Amino acid sequence: MTITTIAHLSEHVGETVTLRGWLYNRRSSKKLHFLQLRDGSGIVQCIATLAHFGEERFPEIGAIGYESSVMITGSVRADERAPGGFEVEAQEVEVVAATTEEYPISLKEHGPDFLLSNRHLWLRSRKQVALMRLRDQVIRSIRNFFHERDFLNIDAPIFTPAACEGTTTLFEVDYFDDEKAYLTQSGQLYMEAAAMAFGKAYCFGPTFRAEKSKTRRHLTEFWMVEPEMAYATLDDVMDLAEDMLQRIVDDVLAHRRADLEVLERDIEKLERVKKPYPRISYSDAVEELNGAGHAFEWGGDFGAPDETELSAKYDAPVLVHRYPQEVKAFYMRRDPDDDRVALGVDVLAPEGYGEIIGGGEREPDLEVLRERIAAHDLPEESFQWYLDLRKFGSVPHGGFGLGLERTVCWLAGIEHVRECIPFPRMLYRIYP
């Protein structure tokens, strides 16, 4: 007997196959049960008839609870009446394990609290399966992209001895005798070391932010890709960010169209994302905001409404570069042409999804860096190794960090980043 998955049913029309999955939904009439089977690869309608199963077995099949695990053997046929175009005429229905109680998640609407508390089950839902598949594609595209460009994957540590940037709140953990460690909020400093060793490197791992942010754009644990290149300028960084984003969009459109449809994504909007992406300076962006009747003073960082306003007029992500030096991290290089600004870039996703990338050129000069560390009240002793990178063959270099879940959120066109990670960790929510 051929065992297959629902995604491959079209290759088995006319054959008898066995599918192994879970009962997703059921509709019944006197002589027919329509069993909708879900196996992770798709959903298919299986027909169980009274004529085949008889007076005893037929009602039993009609009583199988939702999400019971079942194996169905039957013949595959194309049928226009079936959702998806194929259906299976069941010859055998074997219940592997009947549900022991009523499955809590229905096909009707649910609230976020309930769904998040049942995340382990919510993941079985159609939209969530499509979303996780999309996430997988984005991860794969990113890794392929960097691999093809000769970046070495060098992962950064999760435990770190001190803050990378000092500004945001860190999760503190005990590290053996009396020592404190922190969960990383960025692998960037380590990637700078990696870039000096390998030329081009990237890390891709979880990062942790103990910020008390409760918005649709925030998670306390999220995944970030951080490439870093030696001998690179701000323009190189912006080119890299643009190429990577375009690669992701192209791959998603090429390979995950069916999932985008399940997610009810407006695909046309993604199709309009084309290089080159608009690049505007922070100063021009401020003028643009003021011109749009959106009062904003030069010197501050943009808030979420400002970002939405800025990205609203473009189809593609917009690159905003050369922010005031004061609002940026200590390691950002100052613009030699304008001392007030740093050679940094933020990429704002379209449709109000906000900042998905932050990066730029790093300060290569040892003394400037020392002053900057002091000015930010950071403990210099924690950064000795980092300063070493400037002592031994410092070069212009740069990179960026891309927030995976925000990117997936934008591509999928959904409301909240919490759905874009399998098990979200948020302020006041760490279960399941």
Place this chain on the structure above:
RNA sequence: UCCCCGGUAGCUCAGCGGUAGAGUAGGUGGCUGUUAACCACUUGGUCGUUGGUUCGAAUCCAACCCGGGGAGCCA
């Protein structure tokens, strides 16, 4: 930390001083192919907690707890 909104059946919600409701899920019965099937009947509740006002509180007031959205901060 601050500002708004909410907590009533397993779930989604209505009720907003006078006997606790609907849809859905569960149960029973019906239906020749359903598309979140449909039709009939039916089980199911310390109205978040504590205190107060009142003849009477799910409903009004206070405090607390829990959740949601947003600000700040960030990807």
